[in-house]
Amino acid sequence: MDAAPPAAVGICGLWKRFGQQVAVAGVDLEIPAGSFFGLVGPNGAGKTTTLSMATGLLRPDHGTVLVHGADVWRDPVAVKAGIGILPEGLRMFERLSGRELLQYGGRLRGLPAAEVDRRADELLRVLGLDGAGGRLVADYSTGMRKKVGLAAALLHNPRVLFLDEPFEGVDPVSAQTVRGVLKRYAASGGTVVLSSHVMELVEQLCDRVAVMNAGRVVARGPLDEVRGGRSLHEAFLDLVGARDDGAGASLGWLGARPGDAR
Incomplete structure (x- = not known):
């Protein structure tokens, strides 16, 4: 019997500490090739740290x-x-135009100049940036x-795409365009690993999900399995122990x- 092909991403026993603060505490994840994988969790759960280690931007302990x-x-x-x-807080060469x-x-990755130009023009057009390709990145809005x-991350046709809060600051029209591009990429066999705070977005896009809290994975698996008959938002609140703390009272x-009546 042939051995099963390796997962697109395999994370085993990942730990990261910053001083006395444990940011990631023994994370294990297996992300199948061709899946659209969502990583969700509250602020400080360790999502960005996990993705940074998974992509070689931060060395794990x-x-x-x-x-x-x-x-x-x-x-x-070979990995890169x-x-x-597409990391959170992406820094770019401000004095270059988008194109x-x-x-x-593209040239840095060794693609032929003509192919880079062809792909760049197509990506700019599909993402609604063809009219802004000649403008400096310094003049670009957040969206x-x-x-x-995203165009830069896709240009070399990667096998795995890592996205940290890709829709933050993106208007609804642009978000719809980005969703369409990501769905097409995943449908063609690419693997997407997406971190987001927007549960509705993860439900729309992802077929598998992992929930992180306090540096640990508290649930993982197919989306429907993790939801357990609820919305992902409801399941998420239960999994991370979010409760009404009576602040309103x-x-x-x-x-x-x-002078208001009492």
């Missing part, structure tokens, strides 16, 4: 990450050639930066004005 069987830290060149990354940014990234960052003064 312990643990391993394999991308299509290659170790992120032992074989970084096959992944695309120049894509041309630079435009997200879209050109203790803020009776809020909004009250002198």
